[in-house]
Amino acid sequence: MKVKFGVVVFPGSNCDHDAYYSLKKILGYDVNFLWHKDTDLMDSDVIILPGGFSYGDYLRTGAIARFSPIMNPVISFAEAGGYVLGICNGFQILLEAGLLPGVMLKNKSLQFVCKDVYLTVENRDTIFTNEVNPDKKLKIPVAHGDGNYFADENTLKELVENKQIVFRYSSKNGKSNENDNPNGSVMNIAGIINKKGNVLGMMPHPERACNSVLSKTDGALIFNSIANSILN
């Protein structure tokens, strides 16, 4: 059996083709694009909400995409336990859809940040991270203007207690400090998972870190973890 990914294409998505290319040409999975006006998930095992600037980031990032026709079946799929990965703008859409808690604010610096960052994997016991070796720090690029994750104190407490914080920005050797936080995100949060463990949102772009030609391959660990969870 080949794992089948579905990559949603919103107006303004611009990492949809990167995701498609990495999943299909480099990692060898089946992939379909899912048009935002459609309501058919094409029997996908995993749904990817890709990065980009859906609907021009108007109003708030992800706020309008969240009401696209494709999001109704995506939300039902997630609520039934289906695997959903939101990357960058996809993470913002998951927050607006209420599939993950919290909001995304403008980067503290007010600047668009585009660079490689290091991530600690805070929870390796998830369907998205089971292939990552202990103590491995992931090197994956970020590219966003609104990645400053924020949630109220009670929500943060819950995230910590339930081990829902999956990735944190860190230094190369895994220390989480302010200098290595590219956007001002609370607790250096780079990625969180829902309580059930089937929906992950992350600001860094794993699809841009799958090709050894680009000297970054840590993103593949995330996609391979998902495939591993489905196949085993």
Place this chain on the structure above:
Amino acid sequence: MYKAKVLIKRRPSILDPQGKAVEKGAQHLGLKNISHTRIDKYIEFLVHVDDQKAAEEEVNLYCTRLLANPIMEDYEFELVPVLSSAGKMEKVE
């Protein structure tokens, strides 16, 4: 028919880096008495119903589901009757 005038404000506890940056400009301009600059959103639209309560319900739904994010923003609005040239409220056809 009503015109809705909606003001969406970030909660005071939420940092507004845009407001901070703009305030730096005020300092460079030489203004010494400015503080607490906040950049909020003002949105206008028409509500095509004649009943004020129904209009309020629709605006509330629009605000809570889409225009504002209740986690970080509060909203307030005003409904103004749209009047014809004869001074009467425009009826929805």
